[in-house]
Amino acid sequence: MATIKDIAKEVGLSITTVSRALNDYYDVSPKTKKRVKEVAEALNYSPNHIARSLVMKKTKTIGLLVSDLMREGVKDNFTFEVLTGINKCAGDLGYDLVLFSTSSDKQKEKTYTQLCRERRVDGVIISGIKTSDRYLTEVVTSDIPCVLIDIPVNSNSVGFVTTDNVLGAMKAVQHLIELGHTEIAFMNGHDFAYVSKKRLEGYLSALEKAGLPIHNEWIVNGSFLDSTAEKVAYELLQNNPEITAIFCASDLMALGVIKAATKLNIKVPEDLSIVGYDDILLASYVTPSLTTISQDKYQMGYQAAELLISMLKDNTTPHQRLLNTHLVIRESTSLHNKQ
Amino acid sequence: MATIKDIAKEVGLSITTVSRALNDYYDVSPKTKKRVKEVAEALNYSPNHIARSLVMKKTKTIGLLVSDLMREGVKDNFTFEVLTGINKCAGDLGYDLVLFSTSSDKQKEKTYTQLCRERRVDGVIISGIKTSDRYLTEVVTSDIPCVLIDIPVNSNSVGFVTTDNVLGAMKAVQHLIELGHTEIAFMNGHDFAYVSKKRLEGYLSALEKAGLPIHNEWIVNGSFLDSTAEKVAYELLQNNPEITAIFCASDLMALGVIKAATKLNIKVPEDLSIVGYDDILLASYVTPSLTTISQDKYQMGYQAAELLISMLKDNTTPHQRLLNTHLVIRESTSLHNKQ
DNA sequence: CTGAAAGCGCTAACAT
DNA sequence: ATGTTAGCGCTTTCAG
Numbered sequence: 001m002a003t004i005k006d007i008a009k010e011v012g013l014s015i016t017t018v019s020r021a022l023n024d025y026y027d028v029s030p031k032t033k034k035r036v037k038e039v040a041e042a043l044n045y046s047p048n049h050i051a052r053s054l055v056m057k058k059t060k061t062i063g064l065l066v067s068d069l070m071r072e073g074v075k076d077n078f079t080f081e082v083l084t085g086i087n088k089c090a091g092d093l094g095y096d097l098v099l100f101s102t103s104s105d106k107q108k109e110k111t112y113t114q115l116c117r118e119r120r121v122d123g124v125i126i127s128g129i130k131t132s133d134r135y136l137t138e139v140v141t142s143d144i145p146c147v148l149i150d151i152p153v154n155s156n157s158v159g160f161v162t163t164d165n166v167l168g169a170m171k172a173v174q175h176l177i178e179l180g181h182t183e184i185a186f187m188n189g190h191d192f193a194y195v196s197k198k199r200l201e202g203y204l205s206a207l208e209k210a211g212l213p214i215h216n217e218w219i220v221n222g223s224f225l226d227s228t229a230e231k232v233a234y235e236l237l238q239n240n241p242e243i244t245a246i247f248c249a250s251d252l253m254a255l256g257v258i259k260a261a262t263k264l265n266i267k268v269p270e271d272l273s274i275v276g277y278d279d280i281l282l283a284s285y286v287t288p289s290l291t292t293i294s295q296d297k298y299q300m301g302y303q304a305a306e307l308l309i310s311m312l313k314d315n316t317t318p319h320q321r322l323l324n325t326h327l328v329i330r331e332s333t334s335l336h337n338k339q
Numbered sequence: 340m341a342t343i344k345d346i347a348k349e350v351g352l353s354i355t356t357v358s359r360a361l362n363d364y365y366d367v368s369p370k371t372k373k374r375v376k377e378v379a380e381a382l383n384y385s386p387n388h389i390a391r392s393l394v395m396k397k398t399k400t401i402g403l404l405v406s407d408l409m410r411e412g413v414k415d416n417f418t419f420e421v422l423t424g425i426n427k428c429a430g431d432l433g434y435d436l437v438l439f440s441t442s443s444d445k446q447k448e449k450t451y452t453q454l455c456r457e458r459r460v461d462g463v464i465i466s467g468i469k470t471s472d473r474y475l476t477e478v479v480t481s482d483i484p485c486v487l488i489d490i491p492v493n494s495n496s497v498g499f500v501t502t503d504n505v506l507g508a509m510k511a512v513q514h515l516i517e518l519g520h521t522e523i524a525f526m527n528g529h530d531f532a533y534v535s536k537k538r539l540e541g542y543l544s545a546l547e548k549a550g551l552p553i554h555n556e557w558i559v560n561g562s563f564l565d566s567t568a569e570k571v572a573y574e575l576l577q578n579n580p581e582i583t584a585i586f587c588a589s590d591l592m593a594l595g596v597i598k599a600a601t602k603l604n605i606k607v608p609e610d611l612s613i614v615g616y617d618d619i620l621l622a623s624y625v626t627p628s629l630t631t632i633s634q635d636k637y638q639m640g641y642q643a644a645e646l647l648i649s650m651l652k653d654n655t656t657p658h659q660r661l662l663n664t665h666l667v668i669r670e671s672t673s674l675h676n677k678q
Numbered sequence: 679c680t681g682a683a684a685g686c687g688c689t690a691a692c693a694t
Numbered sequence: 695a696t697g698t699t700a701g702c703g704c705t706t707t708c709a710g
Contacts, residue, residue, distance in 0.1 A: 352680075353680065353681045353682075354681090355680075355681055355682080355683095356679085356681070359680090366679060366680085367679070367680085368679060368680090371679080371680085390686090392686095393687070393688090394685075394686045395686085396686075
């Protein structure tokens with residue numbers, strides 16, 4: 001494998017000059033540049049990123065830390081779409097993306113900081129961790145540049161991108177209210193998710209604005225899982241037949257709720273309207289297709305990468321980005337059936 | 340950031356000894372090892388992978404080259420599941436995974452080989468490229484260790500993992516035949532896919548075995564896209580009402596075929612049985628749910644990584660792995676309705 | 679068991 | 695415009 005040394009020998013110049021020629025420095029004569037580049041080509045030279053990184057102390061690499069790239073994440077390919085966006089932006093801006101797999105067993109032996117420092121990534125993007133995760137506290141205390149997805153931490157070295165979850169939830173509930181629903185339950189995720197808090201806020205605020213009473217028993221947690229949501233919804237619907245609509249904090253849970261409804265012989269949307277959240281791929285394919293709050297996951301990833309890289313270059317810009325959501329009306333909601 | 344030099348100074352030993360202590364060499368006294376490790380810990384030392392890679396000429400990193408991690412791939416999260424498997428195995432075996440985004444524009448300026456050599460990956464896994472892709476020829480001629488997903492190239496430096504596509508297709512068609520179908524069409528992918536060739540082989544062979552005639556007009560290409568498949572199927576079904584079953588080379592296309600059938604007022608599975616291929620997430624969620632040939636995508640990724648890493652260590656093992664598929668019977672197939 | 683010295687491929691002062 | 699020198703942090707002969 002040819003190195004700049006080989007090129008230097010070939011053209012009869014010092015390696016310094018070769019290095020500078022290759023990197024288009026201003027103080028190298030065009031002639032030399034041309035010769036050097038020709039020889040480089042002829043020798044089939046590829047620069048050694050490793051060597052460069054070592055001396056420059058920059059790897060042009062960002063890490064992606066996902067709590068569960070593994071199995072479960074496959075269902076809602078939320079993570080995947082985010083990853084796709086990150087990857088694109090990183091590529092556009094000349095950065096490499098390396099995946100950190102945090103298998104739970106490894107999590108114990110290696111700290112977040114160690115992980116990042118060993119691999120010498122310039123910065124990290126973290127997605128899909130709970131607010132209770134031990135990594136989170138580490139992030140804030142470490143000084144590794146970092147962007148979080150959907151967790152609002154803002155310090156000198158860490159920023160975040162998220163969507164307006166309060167507004168998103170409000171849109172969902174308001175849609176139901178406009179359809180004439182007044183008995184609206186809420187299937188939330190879990191207490192360790194920032195988005196859950198915000199979506200609850202939106203749910204409550206929408207009801208309040210409409211002058212609707214709040215039933216605390218109608219606010220339940222489905223852990224963001226379809227199976228859990230199904231179980232919880234089954235109970236909820238069985239005990240509270242007056243409910244005519246449910247807003248779910250994720251599409252996956254909405255799917256679970258539909259299953260529960262089906263089992264109870266409750267028709268969606270005739271007897272029960274359901275709004276999901278996320279607009280995952282499944283949402284448009286299932287029957288009935290899901291009315292939902294759509295977030296642009298690809299864009300979240302793209303923005304996260306862009307934010308991180310901008311932080312790497314110049315740490316003065318604001319460290320947060322807020323994305324919009326929009327309501328997508330499909331088949332799982334309909335006008336309230338006054339009997 | 341502490342280096343072994345700092346440790347050396349602290350413990351009053353040479354950096355050589357420190358390096359060997361840290362790496363558990365046999366010729367360092369247990370006492371020294373202990374002291375060194377303690378100091379390392381105290382100094383919050385993290386080894387510099389970059390520096391190590393430079394001298395060892397091994398990065399312990401594998402690259403993943405996907406033709407389209409981008410947008411389209413989101414629908415069938417085939418790639419994602421493969422990625423998940425690769426990531427897990429790489430993690431298990433102490434390798435990092437870096438993503439190569441081959442945006443089509445970049446594809447022109449950088450060759451496959453350059454890409455790999457610059458980043459100094461030890462090996463590469465390539466997924467989702469067509470047999471016509473220019474990368475493919477490069478792979479074979481380059482000597483970079485490489486494992487292909489679903490493309491059978493076998494040389495000293497390249498291997499592959501795939502499933503038994505002939506057998507898979509046969510299982511699908513035989514299932515239809517057992518249900519009493521005799522007029523069975525085939526929606527294939529495109530001519531540049533290895534799997535398409537194999538699945539066609541299986542389709543033909545199953546018909547032949549059953550003594551069923553082959554209609555060449557009933558073998559069509561849907562480009563692995565639901566939209567294309569829908570269009571093509573619409574024509575096919577309209578012009579050949581005698582068809583009672585269609586085997587599709589991918590679930591996504593099966594979805595398209597169902598749409599076409601619905602538009603033509605053909606009921607699935609009552610009037611038309613459909614078998615897909617892949618068993619993507621959607622398959623079990625759509626209505627009617629898809630009977631399909633399931634391949635373990637996670638496992639394909641895992642095996643690919645394992646194969647690659649084994650090739651890196653010891654190039655004597657066979658360079659290919661064949662995985663099984665199995666038939667999953669759901670709602671899109673039923674007994675042929677003899678009228 | 680430990681250390682001195684060389685070097686991986688590259689960049690960056692600081693000359694010239 | 696080009697060359698000299700030093701060094702990034704680590705491993706690895708080769709000598710004690």
